[in-house]
Structures are given as structure tokens and as C-alpha cells.
Amino acid sequence: MDRRPQEAPGKPADPRGPGEHGKPEHLAGPPVPPEELIVAAEQVLRHVRHSARTGGLSAAASSALARLSREGPRRLTELARAEGVSQPGMTQLVTRLEHAGLVRRTTAADDGRGVLVEPTGTGLEVLESRRAERARALRHLVAELTEPERRAVETALLALARVIENGSGAP
Secondary structure, three states, X not given: XXXXXXXXXXXXXXXXXXXXXXXXXXXXXXXXXXXXXXXXXXXXXHHHHXXXXXXHOOHHHHHHHHHHHHHXXXXXXXXXXXXXXXXXXHXXXXXXXXXXXXXXXXXXXXXXXXXXXXXXXXXXXXXXXXXXXXXXXXXXXXXXOOHHHHHHHHHHHHHXXXXXXXXXXXX
């Protein structure tokens, strides 16, 4: 399906070039309300997340496994706090992941009583497969965009990720 903007029949492109703020005339206008952007972002994320089927993981399990992959072994309390869930809830989740062979509990080197959770090789493989599935889903969505739209999406997503990484995006 071609989603590129179409010129009105018999109406040539605007000879004045870009409109207000350097945008083409069809993109000029009032800014989109943040509530509409939230709905759009949620739609895209839901679509991409649901495309990942490997391992049959819930969103919470996938998120915890991804965090462990990125940040390394964590104590249950740290993982629960970072994921925004209760410690009992995280304990149940980690137990399910452990029974599936995706994570293991190890003794903390600095405290013989402390327990760390880390991904297993199988867990990392499942995570990599899920990332590839999500990347394919995003690639299919982006393929429907015009070249300027694709560049705008890439620029916006990378800029938002940078703001989050720098810690300046927190309310």
C-alpha cells in the first residue's frame, strides 16, 4: 500500500517550496497533541512487541531478561525496582524464567548470602531471536513510509533514546 502523499490532480507542487518552519506545506500546521503521540507510540510498541514469539515470554519476562542482558547480573530487589514490580512478583517471574532455563541464580561474590540473577546462554539466544523478530516487524512498518518519513522516524527515535540515556527525560 503506497502511503506517500499525493498531489491533488491538476494541482502542481507549491512553487514557493517549503512552508512554515521549513516543512513542506502538507506538513505545516499546529503541533500534534502529546496525547496523540502517546497513542501512536503505544500502537507501534504493541505491534512490535507482539511480533516477538520466541520463548513464549510475557512482556514483563522479556523486559527483565533484556535488562539482565544489558546491565549484567542483578539482585532480585534491584531487578524488581528497575522493572517497577514488587519483590514477590519479581521472585515469581525469576522462578518461571529459571524453570524455563533462561536465567540462573548465583551467589554474589561480594556477599556470600546475596543472590544474583543472570541470563543463561539459552536465555540470551531467546532474547536475540526476539530482537530479530521485533526488528523484522519494525522493518516491515518502515518499508511503508516515504523516504522523508523514514528519516524523520529514525531521527526522532534516536533523539528520544539519547534524551533517555542522558537522564534528562525524566518528569
